[in-house]
Amino acid sequence: MNKKDLINILLKTASPSVVNFLKGIQTHFLSDKTLHFTMLGGRGVGKTSLLACMYNQLTNANALLAGQVRRVEGVNDLDNAYSELRRMCNRQETQVYNKYGVTGTEELKVYSFNLGKKPSHLSINFYDFPGGWVVKDENRDKLETLCKISDAILVAVDMPFVMEDHATHATMYNKPEVVKEIIQAGLEDSCNNKLVLLVPTRGEKYYLDSMPKINPISAIEETYGSLINMLKGNGYSKRTTLAITPVLTTGCVVFSRFKYEENDSVSEIYFRKISPNAVFTPKNCEQPLYYLLDFFLKKRLEEKSMFDKFLSLFIGDSLAEVREEIRKNTKTSGEGFKMLIE
Ligand SMILES: Nc1nc2c(ncn2[C@@H]2O[C@H](COP(=O)(O)OP(=O)(O)OP(=O)(O)O)[C@@H](O)[C@H]2O)c(=O)[nH]1
Ligand SMILES: [Mg+2]
Incomplete structure (x- = not known):
């Protein structure tokens, strides 16, 4: 089923509030050459920061896709979020609090850009919503x-809650059961293949330390065990790609401690700089996007469609070669990466 058919079905069958919502964003779904990437995760887990770093890596630091990215919509906000994150990291004090940095998202945002030299090549839409929607x-x-x-769902995993006092916090704040239910509903009506990425955020403490007390991969597999098992089940595994792809959105700030309320809930989370002179150095933020491009190119190669032609214009090579180049630069193991369903 293509996306237009799916949207038409949803417009006929969904509840009035969803129909209104869909109509509001329908203009973004007109082309089959648009990839849709939804960020999923609770309030403050770092979704917008991650998008900002991904986009910045693409436009400023990425040799592989240099000169291929064209801005379309909303991306000024991502530039601003990136600057706020950098400013937070450059503060002289070593205690960095939650109240600095990127401000919370108030409504659904669509960030759109083109890859390739012509508008008709390939567009990517990121959907970023207020994390409060999850609950x-x-x-x-x-x-x-x-x-x-969406073609891809990126689940932001707030790592301090997974790694610190794991038994108490892991499921309380990241809401893995709710995330699983939302993804399951997303897979049910749609027969399209999906890429699901578990993306650890705010986890510098565990990824910069070569010997963390708990292995971050095991902790994530345990916390999201129910989602992982569902996706590995027979109904979904053939049309799902699943991986853990950690990103370091600051590269210089690590978890310090939680502040608790009387009822034992966490009211603040404190971070500190690795050292007073540490600077903002995001790392691996382009990786989720490489996964998305590889996933898309694989699908197109299997379909052997006309996309081959337009994509060969995109980087100037054949589709298989473009894919090969992206795969060479995609991390699938080491540094906390793990491919769970290929
Ligand atoms: N220490 C640290 N703080 C981060 C990191 N990424 C984001 N932050 C901060 O964490 C807070 C939340 O980040 P956001 O990107 O706004 O999170 P969000 O998931 O978009 O939040 P909502 O829009 O409210 O759902 C902000 O203060 C950020 O500056 C990180 O890697 N390390
Ligand atoms: Mg946000």
Whole structure:
């Protein structure tokens, strides 16, 4: 089923609030050459920061795709988020609090850019919503709809809650069961293949330390065990690609401690710089996008469609060669990366 058919079905069958929501974003779904990438995760887990770093890596630091990225919509906000993150890291004090840095997202944002030298080549839309939607029932339908129409779902995993006092916090704040239910609903009506990425964020403490007390991969596999098992099950595994792809969005700030309320809930999370002179050095932020491009190119190669022609214009090589180049630069093991379903 192509995306237009799926949207037409949803417009006929969904509840009025979802229909209105879909109509509002429908203009973004017109082309089959658009890839849709939804960020999933609770409030403050670092979704917008990650998008900002991904986009910045692509436009400024990425040799592989240099000169191929064209701005379309909303990306000024990502530039601003990137500057805020950098400013947070450059503060002289060594205690860096949550209140600095990127401000919370208030409504669904669509960030759109083109890859390739002509507008007709390939567009990528990122969907970024307020993390509060994950726990609000009235917004659950919208999230499920976004997951249905997306090619890729990126689950931001707030690592301090997974790694520190794991037994108490791991599921309380990242809401892995809710995330699983939303992704399951996203897979149910849609017969399209999906890429699901578990993306650890705010985890510098565990990835810069060569001997963390708990292995981050095992901790994530345990926390998201139910989601992973569901995706590995027979119904979904053939049309799902699943991987753990950690990103270091600051590269210089590590978890320090939680502040607790009387009822034992965490009210603040404190970070500190690795050293007073440490500087903002994001790392691996381009990796989720490489996964998305590889996933897309693989699908197109299998279909052997006309996309081959237009994509060969995109980097100037054949589709298989472009894919090979991206695969060479994609991390699938080491540094906390793991391919769970290929
Ligand atoms: N220490 C540290 N802080 C980070 C990192 N990434 C983001 N932050 C900070 O964490 C806070 C939340 O980041 P956001 O990117 O706004 O998180 P979000 O998931 O988009 O949040 P909502 O839009 O509210 O759902 C901000 O203060 C960021 O500056 C990181 O890697 N390390
Ligand atoms: Mg946000």
